[in-house]
Amino acid sequence: MIPSAAFSFDLGAADGRARAGLLRTPHGEVPTPAFMPVGTQATVKALSPRDLCEIGAGMILANTYHLYLRPGDERIARLGGLHAFMGWDGPILTDSGGFQVLSLAQRRAIDDDGVTFRSHVDGSEHRFTPEKAIAIQENLGADVIVCFDECAPANDYEYNVQALARTHAWAERCKAAHGRADQALFGIVQGGIFADLRARSARFLADLGFAGYAIGGLSVGESKQQMHEVLELLDGLLPPAQPRYLMGVGTPQDLVEGVARGVDMFDCVLPTRMARNGGVLTRTGRLNIRNARFADDPAPLEPGCTCYACANFSRAYLRHLNQANEILGHHLLTLHNLHLMLTVAQEIRAAVLAGRFEAYRQAFWERLRRSTS
Amino acid sequence: MIPSAAFSFDLGAADGRARAGLLRTPHGEVPTPAFMPVGTQATVKALSPRDLCEIGAGMILANTYHLYLRPGDERIARLGGLHAFMGWDGPILTDSGGFQVLSLAQRRAIDDDGVTFRSHVDGSEHRFTPEKAIAIQENLGADVIVCFDECAPANDYEYNVQALARTHAWAERCKAAHGRADQALFGIVQGGIFADLRARSARFLADLGFAGYAIGGLSVGESKQQMHEVLELLDGLLPPAQPRYLMGVGTPQDLVEGVARGVDMFDCVLPTRMARNGGVLTRTGRLNIRNARFADDPAPLEPGCTCYACANFSRAYLRHLNQANEILGHHLLTLHNLHLMLTVAQEIRAAVLAGRFEAYRQAFWERLRRSTS
Numbered sequence: 001m002i003p004s005a006a007f008s009f010d011l012g013a014a015d016g017r018a019r020a021g022l023l024r025t026p027h028g029e030v031p032t033p034a035f036m037p038v039g040t041q042a043t044v045k046a047l048s049p050r051d052l053c054e055i056g057a058g059m060i061l062a063n064t065y066h067l068y069l070r071p072g073d074e075r076i077a078r079l080g081g082l083h084a085f086m087g088w089d090g091p092i093l094t095d096s097g098g099f100q101v102l103s104l105a106q107r108r109a110i111d112d113d114g115v116t117f118r119s120h121v122d123g124s125e126h127r128f129t130p131e132k133a134i135a136i137q138e139n140l141g142a143d144v145i146v147c148f149d150e151c152a153p154a155n156d157y158e159y160n161v162q163a164l165a166r167t168h169a170w171a172e173r174c175k176a177a178h179g180r181a182d183q184a185l186f187g188i189v190q191g192g193i194f195a196d197l198r199a200r201s202a203r204f205l206a207d208l209g210f211a212g213y214a215i216g217g218l219s220v221g222e223s224k225q226q227m228h229e230v231l232e233l234l235d236g237l238l239p240p241a242q243p244r245y246l247m248g249v250g251t252p253q254d255l256v257e258g259v260a261r262g263v264d265m266f267d268c269v270l271p272t273r274m275a276r277n278g279g280v281l282t283r284t285g286r287l288n289i290r291n292a293r294f295a296d297d298p299a300p301l302e303p304g305c306t307c308y309a310c311a312n313f314s315r316a317y318l319r320h321l322n323q324a325n326e327i328l329g330h331h332l333l334t335l336h337n338l339h340l341m342l343t344v345a346q347e348i349r350a351a352v353l354a355g356r357f358e359a360y361r362q363a364f365w366e367r368l369r370r371s372t373s
Numbered sequence: 374m375i376p377s378a379a380f381s382f383d384l385g386a387a388d389g390r391a392r393a394g395l396l397r398t399p400h401g402e403v404p405t406p407a408f409m410p411v412g413t414q415a416t417v418k419a420l421s422p423r424d425l426c427e428i429g430a431g432m433i434l435a436n437t438y439h440l441y442l443r444p445g446d447e448r449i450a451r452l453g454g455l456h457a458f459m460g461w462d463g464p465i466l467t468d469s470g471g472f473q474v475l476s477l478a479q480r481r482a483i484d485d486d487g488v489t490f491r492s493h494v495d496g497s498e499h500r501f502t503p504e505k506a507i508a509i510q511e512n513l514g515a516d517v518i519v520c521f522d523e524c525a526p527a528n529d530y531e532y533n534v535q536a537l538a539r540t541h542a543w544a545e546r547c548k549a550a551h552g553r554a555d556q557a558l559f560g561i562v563q564g565g566i567f568a569d570l571r572a573r574s575a576r577f578l579a580d581l582g583f584a585g586y587a588i589g590g591l592s593v594g595e596s597k598q599q600m601h602e603v604l605e606l607l608d609g610l611l612p613p614a615q616p617r618y619l620m621g622v623g624t625p626q627d628l629v630e631g632v633a634r635g636v637d638m639f640d641c642v643l644p645t646r647m648a649r650n651g652g653v654l655t656r657t658g659r660l661n662i663r664n665a666r667f668a669d670d671p672a673p674l675e676p677g678c679t680c681y682a683c684a685n686f687s688r689a690y691l692r693h694l695n696q697a698n699e700i701l702g703h704h705l706l707t708l709h710n711l712h713l714m715l716t717v718a719q720e721i722r723a724a725v726l727a728g729r730f731e732a733y734r735q736a737f738w739e740r741l742r743r744s745t746s
Binding site: 041042043046047048049075079080085086295296313317319321327328331 | 419422448458459671686690699
């Protein structure tokens with residue numbers, strides 16, 4: 001591990017498996033548990049950096065695959081790196097692109113050295129290797145970067161055995177390639193739903209030693225119970241002194257249940273993608289603003305919510321914006337959904353620090369149950 | 374004219390034909406000359422009300438035709454009127470829908486009593502009469518409302534003769550139907566490019582007496598010179614004590630040349646529509662952010678501009694957002710274009726108040742000429 005004075009993780013408190021920590025990066029501190037809004041193409045869709053500040057975003061995520069293809073990582077480096085490029089002076093994490101080259105790119109061919117694929121933007125051919133994924137992420141200049149990995153279908157054992165061997169070999173190569181002391185490198189634990197593979201992966205990566213551990217390959221079709229079993233297993237195997245980042249998860253419920261199993265960091269496009277389809281996250285469940293019952297509803301999206309959308313606009317207006325396909329509707333619903341995710345993460349942290357996480361968790365689920373009963 | 378203590382227009386200064394005034398409305402004062410951002414569907418596309426405040430918007434415009442069809446003027450009235458509905462506490466002007474029923478609606482049939490048309494949204498049949506247009510605008514509750522009119526092709530004399538007779542008859546009916554003392558009613562001068570018809574229209578409407586005079590039927594294909602000749606004619610015929618509002622115009626250049634011919638108020642979708650197509654207005658001309666030459670350009674859209682977009686983002690980033698079809702790109706370009714329009718209007722006003730409008734106008738054109746030579 002490249003030592004970096006600019007990067008540290010202090011575990012402030014634990015309450016059962018739940019943890020509250022502080023991640024220090026060259027671009028500021030990230031209190032954990034943390035939900036990271038996703039800015040795939042160097043913008044969290046429909047929000048500006050000042051909107052993100054306002055709702056309390058700490059670290060945000062950007063996507064190696066997308067930015068490599070467009071506008072190009074070398075261009076971003078010439079323009080001063082990702083922080084300057086997108087006008088976000090806070091912490092950024094870039095994923096490795098491993099998931100995207102296998103899910104978004106076209107005509108991909110994977111071998112032990114890397115992945116050849118065609119761009120989903122223009123069909124041009126490209127190749128990612130572990131070294132290339134690190135080089136791109138160094139050009140982008142995020143505070144936290146992630147190893148290149150192969151994410152296999154969660155319930156295919158043979159595939160996962162093969163993919164895990166590659167993922168581990170690539171983790172070694174990523175670690176060797178990692179050169180910037182101002183960037184922390186996270187390993188990625190894979191192994192699908194299989195306890196033996198997940199355990200092997202956690203031990204292998206912990207032995208290699210990383211500044212943090214991403215947990216990949218979950219929330220891709222397995223059941224919540226299967227995901228929870230993997231998280232519980234990993235909580236006992238991953239080094240406690242480093243942050244654990246559950247990739248691509250989730251919802252307010254996922255945050256609560258992930259933290260209950262030792263997770264510190266989360267990211268997911270769900271709150272932002274839902275918003276652009278009229279979906280609203282609330283503490284009592286979901287609603288879709290397209291529903292005709294909101295046409296005359298003067299109430300805010302979520303009574304009691306302090307976000308700009310809830311403080312100033314009715315469901316009736318937000319439904320109108322959605323019906324009329326107005327950009328402001330996407331903006332306001334995104335603002336609300338992310339505000340909720342960030343607020344829930346803050347509440348969880350406060351509960352852990354106060355030693356009352358279980359009470360928070362019970363109240364959280366009780367509120368959901370009451371509203372749907 | 375219904376007297377209203379809540380509404381007045383004070384002509385603070387004149388400098389040649391150029392005027393600087395103050396329009397007082399129940400929702401605040403509007404310094405003139407004023408550019409009114411267009412919020413067709415109860416939202417200025419891609420901006421929130423707080424964005425509009427930030428860039429100094431005074432009065433904004435909303436559209437009777439669109440809001441009648443969706444979400445419905447009666448619904449908006451039940452929800453407290455347009456100001457409450459859209460979260461905009463400043464002044465609002467609604468147009469009459471006359472232009473839209475003839476340009477946007479389908480299978481329209483016009484007679485002396487009104488217009489029957491089919492909705493462009495769902496094909497349903499509707500009918501607007503002068504009384505209906507006023508009733509809708511009373512439901513919406515804007516500070517300034519406008520007479521229902523027939524807008525004819527600018528260079529068709531016979532058509533304009535007929536349309537003008539209807540427009541005048543409808544102006545009388547609108548004035549008779551106008552009932553809310555907290556709304557000011559503007560007449561609309563029509564007559565195409567024809568001096569005799571424009572003069573007839575100005576005299577007829579001035580005799581009827583309105584709180585202000587909209588100038589319709591321009592910027593629809595005639596030359597700039599033809600538009601200017603109409604404005605110069607009307608400046609000598611319209612009552613000087615009421616504001617003149619040139620509908621659907623324009624650009625920074627149009628503002629300067631309109632004010633030079635006695636116009637006080639302007640609206641246009643151009644700055645917002647252009648923005649969503651990558652078009653940028655500047656003091657030295659236009660640029661399109663899609664152009665490949667901006668791909669590596671670290672400069673702001675317009676050096677020296679103080680808007681949020683120019684203060685924080687490069688042309689390279691804004692081009693990337695446009696290429697990636699990101700909402701934030703539409704937002705930031707819209708913010709910049711409207712900021713420029715509002716700033717130019719403020720500068721013109723200051724110049725008129727200081728008695729140096731001609732110097733401002735000369736400098737404005739000289740800057741444009743230098744940049745394109």
